[in-house]
Amino acid sequence: MLQPNILPPPTAKLAAYMMLSEMPAPSIPWQITLFGLVGVANTAVDFVIYNLLTRRIPRIPANICSTSVAMAFSFAANFFVFQPSTFDAPGQATKFIIVTAVSLYVIQNLVIYLTTNVWVRPVNWANSLAGKFKATQNWSDAFVSKNTVKLMATGCSLIWNFLWYRYYVYV
Template sequence: MNELLAQSTPLQITLFCLIGLINTLLDFVIYNLLTKKLSRIPANILSTSVAMAFSFSANFFVFQPGVVRAPEQAVKFIVVTAFSLYVIQNIIIYVTSNLWVQPVKAAQALSQKCPLTRNWSDSFISKNTVKLLATVCSMIWNFLWYKFYVYL
């Protein structure tokens, strides 16, 4: 099984997405709780820090490195993930909150058409749309760097 995991990119993508889903739910729950008292970027920094700690351990299962060099891999993981979470995500959040607002407007319009989301506030839709876009960008970045650098 370890050999299969180490060599099967489709399986790795599936497991990475599953762990990413759990990680993202953790991140979103913390982010939404924090944005009740904090602005978006500080809330994002705190929520993603908690999620990053979970992700490091869980992704050993996904990528099954041939040799475990935890201290070295932890440093690589922190650098790659920190760049993703604190640079890429915050740029995407800033851009989609202030410069390119069409995705938020589209999500708000779409939410009014769905009975389940019709009563959600524009603020709730906005903050979660920008966070979702930022998360998708960071997940693509992370998968590629984890597979070919961190857990190699």
């Protein structure tokens, strides 16, 4: 009796490549939508960890920790958003780490520093606005301040990351 030609199971790399090659490339508007959804999940993780850590440690070290956790999830999730034509996990991971590290550790911390110490108008405006709504009027100035500067830093990172991921990391 002849044995059927049984091939070994594909490696994870081959399986991922086969899956990606069968999927149509998403349009830029769809990529922006998916990137936004991944960003919402990342931001939720980032903000929860940041707020828990800032109870005990200063803002900058808390931001470094929270963004590091979010970065690990982001690499895997954004791989499926941008669906690169080739599967080069080590190369793409290296590019991702460099681009994201600049975003999270340079851009975000610079924005947090500047909006905490130099350009404080957005924080003052946010504190004033929070006091006008029943749902937020019991929030402390410190809570509003730390989340306002973090939100502004996240916005700057969002633009930076989309452009670099789309045109450099996942190509």
